[in-house]
Amino acid sequence: MKLTTAQAIIKFVKVQHVSRDGRESPFFSGCFGIFGHGNVAGIGQALQQSPDFPYYLCRNEQAMVHTAAAFAKMSNRLRALVCTTSIGPGATNMVTAAAGATINRLPVLLLPGDIFARRNVAPVLQQLESTSTQDVSVNDCFRPVSRYWDRVQRPEQILTALPETMRVLTSPAETGAVTLALPQDVQAQAYDFPDEFFEPRTWIIARSRPDSSLLAQAAERIRDASRPLIIAGGGVIYSDATDTLSRFASQTGIPVAETQAGKGSVAFDHEQSVGALGVTGTSAANRLAREADLVIGIGTRYSDFTTASVTAFQHPRVCFININVSEFDAYKHAALPLTGDARATVDELMGALRHHRVSQDYAKEIAGLRADWEKENERVFKRRVGPPLSQGEVIGLLNSTLDDKDVIVCAAGSLPGDLHKLWRSRDPKAYHLEYGYSCMGYEIAGGLGVKMADPSREVYVLVGDGSYLMMAQEIVTALQEHIKINVVVLDNHGFSSIGGLSRACGSGGFGTEYRYRSQGLNGDLIPVDFVANATSLGADAVRARTFEELGAALKDAKKKTRTSVIVVETDYNDRVPGYESWWDVPIAEVSEMRSVQEASRQYEKAKLRERYLWPGFE
Ligand SMILES: Cc1ncc(C[n+]2csc(CCOP(=O)(O)OP(=O)(O)O)c2C)c(N)n1
Ligand SMILES: [Mg+2]
Numbered sequence: 001m002k003l004t005t006a007q008a009i010i011k012f013v014k015v016q017h018v019s020r021d022g023r024e025s026p027f028f029s030g031c032f033g034i035f036g037h038g039n040v041a042g043i044g045q046a047l048q049q050s051p052d053f054p055y056y057l058c059r060n061e062q063a064m065v066h067t068a069a070a071f072a073k074m075s076n077r078l079r080a081l082v083c084t085t086s087i088g089p090g091a092t093n094m095v096t097a098a099a100g101a102t103i104n105r106l107p108v109l110l111l112p113g114d115i116f117a118r119r120n121v122a123p124v125l126q127q128l129e130s131t132s133t134q135d136v137s138v139n140d141c142f143r144p145v146s147r148y149w150d151r152v153q154r155p156e157q158i159l160t161a162l163p164e165t166m167r168v169l170t171s172p173a174e175t176g177a178v179t180l181a182l183p184q185d186v187q188a189q190a191y192d193f194p195d196e197f198f199e200p201r202t203w204i205i206a207r208s209r210p211d212s213s214l215l216a217q218a219a220e221r222i223r224d225a226s227r228p229l230i231i232a233g234g235g236v237i238y239s240d241a242t243d244t245l246s247r248f249a250s251q252t253g254i255p256v257a258e259t260q261a262g263k264g265s266v267a268f269d270h271e272q273s274v275g276a277l278g279v280t281g282t283s284a285a286n287r288l289a290r291e292a293d294l295v296i297g298i299g300t301r302y303s304d305f306t307t308a309s310v311t312a313f314q315h316p317r318v319c320f321i322n323i324n325v326s327e328f329d330a331y332k333h334a335a336l337p338l339t340g341d342a343r344a345t346v347d348e349l350m351g352a353l354r355h356h357r358v359s360q361d362y363a364k365e366i367a368g369l370r371a372d373w374e375k376e377n378e379r380v381f382k383r384r385v386g387p388p389l390s391q392g393e394v395i396g397l398l399n400s401t402l403d404d405k406d407v408i409v410c411a412a413g414s415l416p417g418d419l420h421k422l423w424r425s426r427d428p429k430a431y432h433l434e435y436g437y438s439c440m441g442y443e444i445a446g447g448l449g450v451k452m453a454d455p456s457r458e459v460y461v462l463v464g465d466g467s468y469l470m471m472a473q474e475i476v477t478a479l480q481e482h483i484k485i486n487v488v489v490l491d492n493h494g495f496s497s498i499g500g501l502s503r504a505c506g507s508g509g510f511g512t513e514y515r516y517r518s519q520g521l522n523g524d525l526i527p528v529d530f531v532a533n534a535t536s537l538g539a540d541a542v543r544a545r546t547f548e549e550l551g552a553a554l555k556d557a558k559k560k561t562r563t564s565v566i567v568v569e570t571d572y573n574d575r576v577p578g579y580e581s582w583w584d585v586p587i588a589e590v591s592e593m594r595s596v597q598e599a600s601r602q603y604e605k606a607k608l609r610e611r612y613l614w615p616g617f618e
Helices: 005-014 043-048 061-074 095-103 138-145 155-169 184-188 212-224 234-238 242-252 283-291 342-352 360-382 391-401 415-422 442-453 465-470 474-480 496-504 530-537 547-559 594-607
Strands: 002-004 016-020 023-026 028-033 055-057 080-085 108-114 148-151 177-183 190-192 201-204 228-232 256-258 273-276 294-298 319-324 336-339 407-410 431-433 459-464 486-491 540-544 564-569
Touching: 002 005, 005 016, 005 028, 005 043, 005 155, 005 177, 005 184, 028 043, 028 061, 043 080, 055 474, 061 080, 061 095, 061 108, 061 431, 061 442, 061 474, 095 108, 095 138, 095 177, 108 138, 108 184, 138 148, 138 177, 148 155, 155 177, 155 190, 155 201, 177 184, 212 294, 212 319, 212 336, 212 342, 228 242, 228 283, 234 242, 234 342, 242 342, 256 283, 273 283, 273 360, 273 415, 283 360, 294 342, 319 342, 360 391, 360 415, 391 415, 391 486, 391 547, 407 415, 407 442, 415 431, 415 459, 442 459, 442 465, 442 474, 442 486, 459 465, 465 486, 474 530, 486 530, 486 547, 530 540, 530 564, 540 547, 547 564
Parallel strands: 016 201, 028 055, 028 080, 080 108, 108 177, 148 177, 228 256, 228 294, 256 273, 294 319, 319 336, 407 431, 407 459, 459 486, 486 564, 540 564
Antiparallel strands: 002 190, 016 023
């Protein structure tokens, strides 16, 4: 079949399917892109003659990769989007979001255009030349942020590159960004591809099981433990293991703490749910972690936010059992590794622990800690501060107004930490946080991807003024596609999160507020009109000043059929406190500033609690 390389790629991706638990579905749902000379006549032309494969024009290449990652996350990695760009800046605009997808273990297929393989016309527009080789382009920047990277120098190379692409994208352990750099001449080059290459193919997403003797040892350790604690990570949700985990926790009485990606694994009112763990954790989870003698990590990669920079676990003989599809994660912290799918593995463990339950004393302690946390959560929700409102009361209002299945989307700033602590999750897919890369700008683009993945749910993007200013332009894409999202901008005139961090580091919030330059950086606040900004992009936008106005605006937004934006001013200095945790952010060891010297002293003391979590290592 004579096709161009670009036509063959699009023809191939259209017939790839995945199957898990016997349910089969197409893997790719379409292609986002921005055209330039590096793809308009190649992939662009191929998409034009494939109207059954939808093409979406976005406004910024970074944003479309966030959209694709959010789409994959919302689909539990069973579906993905393709992203096409021109060469040069269009391509490298994707690097940031590619890293985000790979860190969050989310499949996205990136097809950046590349410089001519033929080379005779070099340097082409937007080519970065090298004096030491002709075998390099800006697309080599994608190598460290991709789980698979290839440059297609001849059409027939896709016969081996595309199957590798699919293997990696559909592997629960390996998945992330896959980059196929496509020289612009090769995209348009024709070749006689074998018909068989375009036969529909189904990639089985297997539920791998751990070694049976290790599983028996794990069950033994759980029986022997007096203070076990489960950490539920994103893998629990991707594996669709949430019901199984809820039953396992009920059966054994083992408490469940959640990472950002794992939040929603068990409902907040489940008897064993102790909520968020780590730097942004609840008092309940953090106290249990401190004294746990056994940690069962399920689908977690143990980021520093989860381990409170390895200070969270202070029991002298704490040991770990890790259930993870990725061997890399399963072995972390010298764990007993159960390398396997979360649902299949927890299911088997449940069988092995049929008659096991934690002690009554421990159960009572868990219930007490849960009650204490509920009281504190309620206190933060019930405070009436504004206007300007406290972020805590805004989150409380959202939590009581939204339906259980409505999705909140967030990524960076002070919101993720407050949401992690306070949000009462009732559905595993209703809490969508990108906190692997915590990339400012993910929020609106991500919200678009979430809504595309599940149009039946109402989607609420919660975004700080800083993140909004970084990347709000996908509102136009949402309007163009008639995809409705609800955006809530929390305007506190700068970086409340990093401002607070700066103060904790003794630096007094230096350079973190949006102010005019006067003698220094401390002039008047810059009045940015977010309502006018969103209106100018075509959205319905309103300002809400009070608690009541915000409540009414949320109800209005829900009734609307098009994308809308609510702007609410929040208090820069009114923060939800931390709960018995710590984060390692190194402080200047020497400084001319008293406040920094003091912060440095405290830092050195706190750092002593960091430990290597090897058995017997004190
Ligand atoms: C792309 C990117 N740049 C920088 C940062 C570091 N950073 C984390 S939060 C933050 C400020 C966010 O401001 P805003 O969205 O207004 O949220 P707030 O802190 O006020 O809640 C910054 C600069 C980041 N996470 N992502
Ligand atoms: Mg802000």
